[in-house]
Amino acid sequence: MVDEGEARSRQVAEGARETAWKKASFLRDLFLGSFRADLVFPYPDEPPERAEFGSFYEELKTFLATRVDPIAIDETGEYPPEVIEGLAAMGAFGMKIPTEYGGLGFTQREYERVMALLGSYDANLTALLSAHQSIGVPQPLKLFGTEEQKRKYLPRCAKGAISGFALTEPRAGSDPATITALAEPTRDGKAFILNGTKLWCTNGTLAELLVVMARTPPGDGISAFVVETRWKGVEVKRRCRFMGLKALANAELEFHDVVVPRENLIGVEGRGLKIALVTLNAGRLSLPAATTGAVKACLEICRKWSNARVQWGQPIGKHEAIAHKLADIAATAFAMESVADLAAEMADRGGYDIRLEAAAAKEWNTVRAWEIVDDTLEIRGGRGFETERSLAARGEVPIGIERMMRDSRVNRIFEGSSEIMHLFMAREAVDKHLEIAGALIDPKKRPAEKLVAALRAFAYYAVWYPTRWLGWSWWPRFRTFGALAPHVRFIERASRKLARSLFYGMLVFRAGLERRQAFLFRTVDIAMELFAMTAVTGRVRQMLDKGHPNAREAERLADLFCRKSRRTVAARFRALWRNDDVLQYRIGRNVLDGAHAWLEGGIMGLGRTAAELEPRAFVKRPAAGVEVHAISAPAPR
Numbered sequence: 001m002v003d004e005g006e007a008r009s010r011q012v013a014e015g016a017r018e019t020a021w022k023k024a025s026f027l028r029d030l031f032l033g034s035f036r037a038d039l040v041f042p043y044p045d046e047p048p049e050r051a052e053f054g055s056f057y058e059e060l061k062t063f064l065a066t067r068v069d070p071i072a073i074d075e076t077g078e079y080p081p082e083v084i085e086g087l088a089a090m091g092a093f094g095m096k097i098p099t100e101y102g103g104l105g106f107t108q109r110e111y112e113r114v115m116a117l118l119g120s121y122d123a124n125l126t127a128l129l130s131a132h133q134s135i136g137v138p139q140p141l142k143l144f145g146t147e148e149q150k151r152k153y154l155p156r157c158a159k160g161a162i163s164g165f166a167l168t169e170p171r172a173g174s175d176p177a178t179i180t181a182l183a184e185p186t187r188d189g190k191a192f193i194l195n196g197t198k199l200w201c202t203n204g205t206l207a208e209l210l211v212v213m214a215r216t217p218p219g220d221g222i223s224a225f226v227v228e229t230r231w232k233g234v235e236v237k238r239r240c241r242f243m244g245l246k247a248l249a250n251a252e253l254e255f256h257d258v259v260v261p262r263e264n265l266i267g268v269e270g271r272g273l274k275i276a277l278v279t280l281n282a283g284r285l286s287l288p289a290a291t292t293g294a295v296k297a298c299l300e301i302c303r304k305w306s307n308a309r310v311q312w313g314q315p316i317g318k319h320e321a322i323a324h325k326l327a328d329i330a331a332t333a334f335a336m337e338s339v340a341d342l343a344a345e346m347a348d349r350g351g352y353d354i355r356l357e358a359a360a361a362k363e364w365n366t367v368r369a370w371e372i373v374d375d376t377l378e379i380r381g382g383r384g385f386e387t388e389r390s391l392a393a394r395g396e397v398p399i400g401i402e403r404m405m406r407d408s409r410v411n412r413i414f415e416g417s418s419e420i421m422h423l424f425m426a427r428e429a430v431d432k433h434l435e436i437a438g439a440l441i442d443p444k445k446r447p448a449e450k451l452v453a454a455l456r457a458f459a460y461y462a463v464w465y466p467t468r469w470l471g472w473s474w475w476p477r478f479r480t481f482g483a484l485a486p487h488v489r490f491i492e493r494a495s496r497k498l499a500r501s502l503f504y505g506m507l508v509f510r511a512g513l514e515r516r517q518a519f520l521f522r523t524v525d526i527a528m529e530l531f532a533m534t535a536v537t538g539r540v541r542q543m544l545d546k547g548h549p550n551a552r553e554a555e556r557l558a559d560l561f562c563r564k565s566r567r568t569v570a571a572r573f574r575a576l577w578r579n580d581d582v583l584q585y586r587i588g589r590n591v592l593d594g595a596h597a598w599l600e601g602g603i604m605g606l607g608r609t610a611a612e613l614e615p616r617a618f619v620k621r622p623a624a625g626v627e628v629h630a631i632s633a634p635a636p637r
């Protein structure tokens with residue numbers, strides 16, 4: 001049974017989906033069992049460096065090295081005004097804004113090189129610049145704004161008018177159907193009156209401009225607006241603070257009867273969520289690049305420390321356990337960079353629908369980055385857990401792995417949590433099947449409709465299914481990939497198996513497939529691994545073809561990466577049908593119902609919901625100057 005709330009959430013998500021696939025999509029075809037090598041090979045060459053970009057990049061590098069102290073930014077929890085001013089003077093707030101609107105007009109790949117540089121140095125600055133131009137005002141205006149809106153706002157943004165994106169609300173996180181912010185049209189229709197609360201708006205305390213999502217009656221659809229924070233009724237209610245990204249200018253915002261002129265509506269009324277989704281297609285590409293920068297920093301740190309640190313008679317890097325980690329970090333860093341560059345190139349080239357590749361790059365890279373930061377902390381031992389200031393006080397090099405760890409965890413949550421990224425990709429993975437056979441498995445369809453659907457499905461699958469078995473994925477295909485050819489052939493074979501598995505999933509689970517998240521998520525994991533393998537094999541071949549001096553080393557990294565990836569893929573395929581999903585779900589539901597609450601005895605009981613907290617349980621700590629909510633007494637059990 002799907003309850004009303006769930007049905008509404010699905011309806012809103014479906015309404016915001018781009019239903020048409022007007023352009024080529026490598027991953028969509030992969031899910032359908034077609035390995036479209038022509039879409040990705042040859043792997044994009046390194047573009048020649050444009051002088052305008054080169055000079056900016058060098059200036060930024062010098063600026064970071066001489067004027068930005070990431071440790072102080074982390075400790076004070078503030079962006080120094082001179083850093084923001086310096087970035088603005090350089091044009092860093094207008095990197096992706098076209099030159100005719102006063103920006104630097106960088107390509108996605110150029111922008112990503114900057115994100116990688118920043119990601120290797122200061123995550124707070126990465127978030128500031130990325131929230132502004134990946135999801136803030138510039139990106140949706142570039143894609144959906146009127147000429148007038150572009151002329152009005154883009155030059156301001158390029159000069160340094162900081163912007164943010166306000167979608168999340170206290171009760172509306174991953175599920176935008178529950179948004180309550182309301183923008184009611186005025187009687188004369190010339191404006192909207194905006195009321196509501198937005199949570200965790202990055203850049204919210206500094207922003208001059210916001211993209212705000214709100215419901216617009218009478219249709220009640222969600223619309224997107226440019227809102228100026230100087231307008232009457234816009235209030236920063238409080239600044240939010242986090243385990244990492246300490247300087248993030250993140251705010252809870254309130255809107256009280258804010259008059260938003262109709263000219264500030266972005267795109268079509270009621271289509272705001274779709275605008276947000278399309279904006280995020282390219283917007284999501286910042287994180288894959290920034291995390292690549294961060295893991296490259298990890299690689300350098302691990303290489304140097306594993307050589308320098310001697311324990312048990314030899315450098316720790318020579319002990320097999322650490323050597324293996326080093327190899328993994330190097331191979332994965334190479335793969336992450338290959339994935340980020342390939343996705344960015346697709347965005348630059350145009351002609352691709354990159355919604356799946358961007359989601360895969362975001363999800364795959366942020367998870368790999370988290371694992372690598374964790375391994376780096378392990379390799380640094382106790383020093384990995386120590387703050388930079390404490391290391392420096394003892395005369396050691398202040399290497400901030402603990403800061404990096406605090407800063408990087410949220411990458412798996414914002415701009416689409418891991419689960420939501422999987423769901424998003426899974427929905428598209430089964431799209432074609434739903435289009436062909438959806439009516440067959442829909443319990444609400446009448447017998448006559450099912451009959452029509454059955455005939456259509458038969459006609460389609462009679463051709464499609466056998467061809468998912470037939471395919472040449474053995475020698476000599478892809479032999480130009482040399483030592484990596486077996487891996488490329490594996491991708492081709494595995495993509496057909498993936499498509500067959502999804503088809504079987506439809507047959508076995510029918511309408512219940514959409515609830516089989518474990519099954520669907522494994523198929524998404526397989527597709528992401530195959531995408532990463534495609535990126536690394538293609539990149540190595542391109543390096544070999546071009547006579548790149550490091551091509552042979554890259555080939556070794558790619559080989560190691562693909563071997564491991566193939567084992568991951570094989571394990572995921574096995575787990576599709578041999579698993580504990582039903583038992584695990586049942587126990588999860590038992591936990592939910594409190595059947596295992598007995599296990600929670602003997603603890604202080606911090607996991608209470610707001611409703612369970614009594615007013616007396618809040619204590620103030622005036623000394624800190626901040627109101628701290630702590631729990632003073634355990635709840636009675």
Ligand SMILES: Cc1cc2nc3c(=O)[nH]c(=O)nc-3n(C[C@H](O)[C@H](O)[C@H](O)COP(=O)(O)OP(=O)(O)OC[C@H]3O[C@@H](n4cnc5c(N)ncnc54)[C@H](O)[C@@H]3O)c2cc1C
Nearest residue numbers: 165166167168173174175200201202413414415417419420
């Ligand atoms: C530092 C920071 C900065 C942020 N910046 C911004 C910003 O600039 N603008 C903005 O609008 N928002 C911002 N956010 C909000 C962010 O996008 C949300 O935190 C994110 O979308 C998840 O929403 P939530 O935290 O409410 O989690 P929930 O939606 O409550 O989810 C909780 C958990 O349940 C999982 N879950 C939810 N639904 C499903 C499902 N159907 N199936 C399986 N699992 C599910 C989630 O993946 C998550 O693990 C920011 C958040 C943080 C922490």
